[in-house]
Amino acid sequence: MSERFFPDSMPPPLADATTLPWWEAASEHRLVVQRCTACEHTRHPPAPVCPQCRSAEADWKELSGLGEVYTYTTVHRPIAGEQELPFLIAVIALEDSGGLRMISNLVSVSPDDVSIGMPVELVWEDMSDDLAMPRFRPRRG
Ligand SMILES: [Zn+2]
Incomplete structure (x- = not known):
C-alpha cells in the first residue's frame, strides 16, 4: 500500500461506463486522459463524445x-x-x-x-x- 493522506471514511468516487476505464488505469497507477481518435483532442474528465468534433471514438493517453x-x-x-x-x-x-x-x-x-x-x-x-x-x-x- 502507498502512503496515506486521507482517511478510509472519505466518500469514494462513483464510476460509470464512461469513467470506469479511467479508474481501472488509476488502480494500476497510470494517469490517463481521453484522446479523440478522429481529431486527437484530449479531454478530462472522461466523456462519451469529443467536444471538438463530436466523434465518439477515443483512446487513452498516459501522462x-x-x-x-x-x-x-x-x-x-x-x-x-x-x-x-x-x-x-x-x-x-x-x-x-x-x-x-x-x-x-x-x-x-x-x-x-x-x-x-x-x-x-x-x-x-x-x-x-x-x-x-x-x-x-x-x-x-
Ligand atoms: Zn475529436
Whole structure:
C-alpha cells in the first residue's frame, strides 16, 4: 500500500461506463486522459463524445504526472471523519496533456508553502485494493 493522506471514511468516487476505464488505469497507477481518435483532442474528465468534433471514438493517453498548480484552496472543515486539517484542494495544469487541468489534492506540503505555478508531481494514494486516488506534491529533484 502507498502512503496515506486521507482517511478510509472519505466518500469514494462513483464510476460509470464512461469513467470506469479511467479508474481501472488509476488502480494500476497510470494517469490517463481521453484522446479523440478522429481529431486527437484530449479531454478530462472522461466523456462519451469529443467536444471538438463530436466523434465518439477515443483512446487513452498516459501522462507523466507532472504539472503545476493552476489554483488552489485551503479547506478548514472536514468532509470525512478523522481527517487532518487543513487540507488542500487544487486545480493542476497537466504537462503534455493538450492543456488539460484536473482537480485533485496537494499533499506533503503546508498551505503556507503553496504558490500558483508551483511545479508538482503525481503521487498515488491506494484507498483500497482496487481504488487509487491521484494526489500531487511539490516536485522533487
Ligand atoms: Zn475529436
